[in-house]
Amino acid sequence: MPKILLVEDNEMNRDMLSRRLLKAGFEMVSAVDGEQAVDLARSEAPDLILMDISLPGLDGWEATRLLKAMPETRSIPIIALTAHAMAGDREKSLAAGCNDYDTKPIDFRRLLEKIQGFLGKEAT
Amino acid sequence: MPNYSDPNWLVSQSERRQAEEALLKAGALQKAIFNSANFSSIATDAQGVIQIFNVGAERMLGYTAAEVVDKITPAAISDPQELIARAAALSLELDTTITPGFEALVFKASRGIEDIYELTYIRKDGSRFPAIVSVTALRDAQETIIGYLLIGTDNTARKHVEEQLRWTEESFRLMVESVTDYAIVMLDPEGRVVSWNAGAERIKGYSAEEIVGQHFSRFYPQEDIQSGKPQRDLDVVAAKGQFGDEGWRVRQDGSTFWANVVFTAIRDQGGNLRGFAMLTRDLTEPMKIAATLTKAKDAADAANQAKSAFLATMSHELRTPMNAILGYSEILMEDAQEKGQEDLIPDLQKIHASGNHLLSLINNILDLSKIEAGKMDLFLESFGISRVIEDVVSTIKPLVEKNANTLQVHCAADLGTMHADLTKVRQSLFNLLSNACKFTENGTITLEASRELIGGVDWIKFSVSDTGIGMAPDQMEKLFQPFVQGDASTSRKFGGTGLGMTITHRFCQMMGGEISTISDHGAGTTFTIRLPARVKAQPPAAAPLNELPEQMESADLSTVLVIEDDPATRDLLKRFLSKDGFRVQTVSEGEEGLRLARELQPDVITLDVMMPGRDGWAVLTELKADPALADIPVVMLTFVDNKNLGYALGASDYLTKPIQRKRLLAVLEKYRRHPQPGPVLVVEDDPDTREILRRLLKKEGCQVIEAENGRVAIERLAESQPMLILLDLMMPEMDGFQFIDRVHQHKSWRTIPIVVVTAKDLTKADRVRLNGYVQEIIRKDACPRDELLAEVSELVKSCLKKSKLKTGNRTA
Secondary structure, X not given: OOEEEEXXXXXXXXXXXXXXXXXXXXXXXXXXXXXXXXXXXXXXXXXXXXXEOOXXXXXXXXHHHHHHHOOOOOOOOEEEEXXXXXXXXXXXXXXXXXXXXXXXXXXXXHHHHHHHHHXXXXXX | OOOOOOOXXXXXXXXXXXXXXXXXXXHHHXXXXXXXXXXXXXXXXXXXXXXXXXXXXXXXXXXXXXXXXXXXXXXXXXXXXXXXHHHHHHHHHHOOOOOOOHHHHHHHHHOOXXXXXXXEEEOOOOOEEEEEEEEEEEEOOOOOEEEEEEEEEEOHHHHHHHHHHHHHHHHHHHHHHHOOXXXXXXXXOOOEEEEEOHHHHHHHOOOHHHHXXXXXXXXXXXXXXXXXXXXXXXXXXXXXXXXXXXXXXXXXXXXXXXXXXXXXXXXXXXXXXXXXXXXXXXXHHHHHHHHHHXXXXXXXXXXXXXXXXXXXXXXXXXXXXXXXXXXXXXXXXXXXXXXXXXXXXXXXXXXXXXXXXXXXXXXXXHHHHHHHOOOOOOOEEEEEHHXXXXXXXXXXXXXXXXXXXXEEEEEOOOOXXXXXXXXXHHHHHHHHHXXXXXXXXXXXXXXXXXXXXXXXXXXXXXXXXXXXXXXXXXXXXXXXXXXXXXXXXXXXXXXXXXXXXXXXXXXXXXXXXXXXXXXXXXXXXXXXXXXXXXXXXXXXXXXXXXXXXXXXXHHHOEEEEEEOOOHHHHHHHHHHHHHOOXXXXXXXXXXXXXXXXXXXXXXXXXXXXXXOOOOHXXXXXXHHHOOOOOOOOEEEEEOOOOHHHHHHHOOOEXXXXXXXXXXXXXXXXXXXXXXXXXXXXEEOOOHHHHHHHHHHHHHOOOOEEEEOOHHHHHHHHHHOOOOEEEEOOOOOOOOHHHHHHHHHHOOXXXXXXXXXXXXXXXXXXXXXXXXXXXXXXXXXXXXXXXXXXXXXXXXXHXXXXXXXXXXXXXXX
């Protein structure tokens, strides 16, 4: 069962999204901020990370940069999730090392496709 | 009787005849002069009693000769007051008592002094007129005075002209003197002040007494005086007749003002230079006002930007709870279905639909604020037009059915592909269709798409017609303005933010197209969108090539050190320069600036001149004195134009405030550090395609490295770094995807722009894999071969252009 790390500071959104992904058949781990995200990424070795960008303390971009700098987490695909939708956000996310980018509110089906795209790629 | 016995008689007879003839002639002449009607000729005896009174005298004075001859002296027809004054003056002058009568008129003449003077004659009717009178004493053979001749002319006309002239001069002088808005100064040919008006006193501070006779060069600043500008100005005026100048001038108190000066050379009728007129206006205030206006405009622009930023933030804040609402309602719908509580589903659907509606409103506001804040980018790609139309039509279907409308779609057979922002084209079509659905009931909505060739440009035309309520002309005017709907009741009845059309309008503009509309109130509306079949990237928005790697790899960015005490300017410079891809370090004063310059070794320094403490000149001098810093180019930023000093101290460039973004960037671009341009790497397994690309690139003047698959390409990369990679995806041994993965792992390769040229039908997963790693995807089958080549050629050109810029400049 593929394991997903969901990094999201908003409790309701974290709860909502992890329940839906659980239901879709993923094993879920959640982090509430960037530091916890880095810790869990190392200890849990998830197959994919969903990264909210506006996080307290270490933000999503910084956390991504750290994860992409560490050999043990470098290869984990990261999808940035943000309610920002200004030009440059996408570039900034990709520049930070995110493998993809999606905007909130989540279109669940679209997100699933993206996740499967990465996990499918991993599998091949 | 003649003495005929005299032998000389004949001779004397002839002599006498000659004498008589001469006498006769002279008599006739005298008579003619004497009888001239234009001169009054009055002859008196030695006592002054009039003996002869000619026609001219009769005419001028109104008396007949008979009335005056042997009766009165000329004193009787002269102004008695003047006679008294003249007698007194002559008594004083000649130190003898002269009576104020006839004697006063002829005294000088009686002493053999030629006398011409002005006096006032009184006519018989009592009226007066000015006359000029010449007085001559008549003497006999023994030089005894036997009488006087007074010849007079009427001086009225001349007096009148003189008076006129005096009045004109006086009024002109008064006018000039009283003008206060202009300094009107007359100079002599050497430049000394001759006259000085009230305006000159107001503007320059000197009073007329202080300045008349002084040289005009004192109005110039010291450096102008030293450079000899005052005399140069006069030379130019003397040569050209007129000369206008604008610049700083100095008041009496040493303060300066910004002056507009017009010099005019004044010459007499013979062409000799008589002096100069110098007209000066003080433009300091208008300059200040213009500066204030600019400031106000900047503030308004900033406020507008702030508003857009606020809207964007707001929209973001609103989207976060929307995420939860939509997500939970979806969970609940699924749960209800699974647990057999299907009665709950319609209500949950309503929550979900309202949530979606709210979200679309928020999205519209966000879109608009993004457009207004200049943060909306174009993502250009090639796509099939029919596919987009099918896509939009299936999305709009529920809306069409809602008001019992029918949708008809007519697509031309030759639609083919277009190169544009797919999302924006789709959204524009969706907006037009949903607008048509909203305002039409039980009607027909028609979507047509076709290709047009206008002015050599290939256009795609989309039009959406409805049979709905239509619009009145005044509604149509407001159609594309944000937050203004057809009328206030429209939003209540039909809903929506009223932003859809505005956004569509802006999207079309961004893509270089247009939107137009025809409407009949009550009989429906047609909206037509025209977009170029190949949308060009906008300079500020798109240009993905080369910009991305610079942002990604900040170590490759050129560093600008900004030394500036004003926080607002500092912030502005930082924003301008960061946006243009510089790494920016700011510092508020010179000491810290010098320290940072040593530490950072920036590529260029911008230096403010006016700073408290150590000013820009001092900092510049120190920078240039330090061998470790002397080579860093310094751009001086200043309100005061003092280029020479700047260049003398070693500044590389000079910019005057207020800073204009364009000029700033143009100047700093010169000092941008660039990696050396390399060749183009073509990774392609098909030898024919490779050959075509190679030829094309050679034609553009590029060096070409070829590789028939990813593995070979990696080997080539290890040998030399190209400036651009053209990459096929489907290749043996190592395909494009694997190649990209390998390239991305290598730090120094990561920044090389990659353009994918592929015939592969990309799946979503493929796109995700390529996302962020490649600059552009060109579909081999999306357009005819020559268009493909044109596209590649354009990409290479823009790459080359940048790298040429790079090599040429880093010498300063």
